[in-house]
Amino acid sequence: MSVQQVISGLQRAWNAGDGSAFAEHFSEEADLVDVVGRLQRGRAEIARQHRHLFDTVYRGSRNEFRLLDQREVAPGVLLAHTSSTLHVPVGPRAGETRSIQTLIVQDGLITAFHNTIRADFAEFERGA
DSSP states (O other): OOHHHHHHHHHHHHHHTOHHHHHTTEEEEEEEEOTTOOEEESHHHHHHHHHHHHHTTTTTOEEEEEEEEEEEEETTEEEEEEEEEEEEOSSTTOEEEEEEEEEEEETTEEEEEEEEEOOOHHHHHHTO
C-alpha cells in the first residue's frame, strides 16, 4: 500500500468516525504521538483512543489529509509528511484546526506517527 493510499484510508476512517478502521492503518506495535503529546502504543490503544475521540470531542468531525512529501530512508521504509485540516462542527473544539504529521511507513502500515497543531508564530511569541 502506498503512502497516499494509507493517508486516504486514514481520512475515510476519520470521516466515518471509525476508530478501529483508523487504527487498521497502523502496525500492531505502532507509536502515535497525538496533538497534545500523549503517546499511544500499539494498534489496540490507537483504536481505543480514536473511538473515544470520535464519540466525544471530535463527534461528526471531518478531516482532510494531504501528502506533502515522502522519501525512502531505508529499504522499504518511508518517511512522509502530511498536513491536515480538521473541521469540528460543535463542542469545545468547534472550528478548524490545521496540523502537520510525520509518519514512518513500512510494508504499507504506519509504524510511527507524530501529529502537531500548526499555530501562528507571532501569537506563539506573544504568549497568546
